[in-house]
Amino acid sequence: MSFTLAIVGRPNVGKSTLFNRLVGKKLALVDDQPGVTRDLREGEARLGDLRFTVIDTAGLEDATDDSLQGRMRRLTERAVDMADVCLFMIDARAGVTPTDLIFAEILRKRSAHVILAANKGEGSAADAGVIEAYSLGLGEPIRLSAEHGEGMNDLFVQLLPVEEKFAKVTEDNAPVTDVELDEEELEDGELPAVPMPTREKPLQIAVVGRPNAGKSTLINQILGEDKMLTGPEAGITRDAISSRVDWNGVPMRIFDTAGMRKKAKVQEKLEKLSVSDGLRAVKFAEVVIVLLDAAIPFEQQDLRIADLAEREGRAVIVAVNKWDIEDEKQEKLRNLKESFTRLLPQLRGAPLITVSAKTGRGMERLHDAIMRAYDVWNRRVPTAQLNRWLTGMLEQHPPPAPQGKRIKLRYMTQAKSRPPGFVVMCSHPDKIPESYNRYLVNGLREDFDMPGTPIRLFMRGQG
Ligand code: GDP
Numbered sequence: 001m002s003f004t005l006a007i008v009g010r011p012n013v014g015k016s017t018l019f020n021r022l023v024g025k026k027l028a029l030v031d032d033q034p035g036v037t038r039d040l041r042e043g044e045a046r047l048g049d050l051r052f053t054v055i056d057t058a059g060l061e062d063a064t065d066d067s068l069q070g071r072m073r074r075l076t077e078r079a080v081d082m083a084d085v086c087l088f089m090i091d092a093r094a095g096v097t098p099t100d101l102i103f104a105e106i107l108r109k110r111s112a113h114v115i116l117a118a119n120k121g122e123g124s125a126a127d128a129g130v131i132e133a134y135s136l137g138l139g140e141p142i143r144l145s146a147e148h149g150e151g152m153n154d155l156f157v158q159l160l161p162v163e164e165k166f167a168k169v170t171e172d173n174a175p176v177t178d179v180e181l182d183e184e185e186l187e188d189g190e191l192p193a194v195p196m197p198t199r200e201k202p203l204q205i206a207v208v209g210r211p212n213a214g215k216s217t218l219i220n221q222i223l224g225e226d227k228m229l230t231g232p233e234a235g236i237t238r239d240a241i242s243s244r245v246d247w248n249g250v251p252m253r254i255f256d257t258a259g260m261r262k263k264a265k266v267q268e269k270l271e272k273l274s275v276s277d278g279l280r281a282v283k284f285a286e287v288v289i290v291l292l293d294a295a296i297p298f299e300q301q302d303l304r305i306a307d308l309a310e311r312e313g314r315a316v317i318v319a320v321n322k323w324d325i326e327d328e329k330q331e332k333l334r335n336l337k338e339s340f341t342r343l344l345p346q347l348r349g350a351p352l353i354t355v356s357a358k359t360g361r362g363m364e365r366l367h368d369a370i371m372r373a374y375d376v377w378n379r380r381v382p383t384a385q386l387n388r389w390l391t392g393m394l395e396q397h398p399p400p401a402p403q404g405k406r407i408k409l410r411y412m413t414q415a416k417s418r419p420p421g422f423v424v425m426c427s428h429p430d431k432i433p434e435s436y437n438r439y440l441v442n443g444l445r446e447d448f449d450m451p452g453t454p455i456r457l458f459m460r461g462q463g
């Protein structure tokens with residue numbers, strides 16, 4: 001199942017131009033769908049490898065001035081109600097107009113998810129309007145040029161989580177949420193076992209990194225180590241974007257960003273796909289291997305993709321490649337570890353390992369790191385253990401008391417895994433300082449052995 005995007009905004013900002021770009025040439029034929037009147041056009045959109053339905057609220061130009069407001073409102077509301085996500089477009093050259101404000105108001109009230117776009121964004125004439133767009137209070141605007149196809153990558157990136165949300169409804173590999181924990185018979189400190197990957201649900205891995213870091217070499221090395229394939233899938237299945245392998249007996253699917261780029265280049269006109277490639281791979285993956293070139297580690301692009309993987313909630317491993325040509329290995333490793341801690345504090349405790357994709361050295365360590373990261377990422381902590389732990393943490397270091405009123409943290413449970421997410425029921429959730437959250441997250445990491453994995457902590461008030 002895919003999602004529906006409505007493009008809304010006042011006349012002449014460029015909605016149809018974007019619609020046409022997303023839908024392509026066939027679009028003209030699509031406007032007479034059953035149930036869709038002539039003033040709401042619907043089409044099948046493609047952006048990168050996203051497929052979704054797009055609705056355009058065109059046709060307003062025909063309205064007379066008198067009826068414009070009411071008609072515009074009705075039409076927009078209808079589109080908003082039909083859509084899962086709205087793209088609200090303004091004209092960056094014109095800046096924010098009073099009519100835009102009316103639209104913003106409708107959207108704020110009516111739409112759960114709004115993406116703001118400042119169109120006609122090519123050239124410096126749009127600079128002021130793009131900045132003004134922030135004043136609408138709908139988040140950071142995407143600077144678009146529907147006519148010239150600029151900013152489409154940013155739109156793509158903003159739509160990825162939407163697609164993910166809708167994919168989750170149907171895909172059975174969706175993260176487990178709100179499942180009752182089996183609390184029985186576990187010793188304190190003992191944690192429920194993590195289910196192992198199976199043939200049907202292999203462990204999904206992405207190898208990401210800059211061009212020439214050695215991604216293809218690494219994947220070939222892993223596939224070459226596959227000595228255990230039997231059954232109907234004997235032989236390595238390798239399509240454009242992923243390879244299926246049993247590595248040391250563990251079923252895995254490895255996403256290959258180089259393959260993705262080739263596929264995308266043929267089909268799409270997006271200019272700068274390299275970041276999107278990585279994004280795509282990260283989205284599919286459970287464990288992300290960020291592969292660095294030992295000669296030029298922690299470049300900007302490496303940091304961005306590692307950060308992205310963390311924000312997307314994936315288990316992250318940093319692997320430093322081409323270790324065979326390094327001398328002064330001890331010294332170098334110390335420096336690498338220091339840079340890692342300094343540049344990627346959000347990945348605290350994540351493994352940093354050295355490998356040579358070419359010679360195969362370090363492959364066992366890589367395998368171990370993958371399995372361990374997967375394990376931690378899937379960790380579930382029983383509620384009883386969590387609450388005993390919380391009591392101890394509160395005694396050791398009570399939460400602050402703003403204006404003399406102590407914040408009460410009453411109860412805690414793990415709401416999800418993959419990655420682990422915890423909910424704490426408390427009074428005044430908005431008053432808990434970030435430093436206290438960090439104290440709890442770091443404590444969870446230490447005490448329940450969850451290094452590296454992203455941990456989400458949600459404070460909930462009790463209503
Ligand atoms: P709609 O009424 O919102 O659907 O707007 P249209 O798509 O019909 O566009 C209105 C006008 O703006 C047309 O003349 C387009 O060619 C022009 N336009 C659309 N997008 C851009 C853009 O990115 N840059 C510039 N300079 N003009 C654009």
Ligand code: GDP
Nearest residue numbers: 211212213214215216217321322325356357358
């Ligand atoms: P990709 O663009 O990330 O897929 O990188 P490739 O796998 O194509 O590798 C880029 C270059 O680095 C090639 O010339 C590889 O032979 C070389 N290379 C990859 N891994 C290693 C390694 O572990 N050691 C050495 N010395 N060279 C490597």
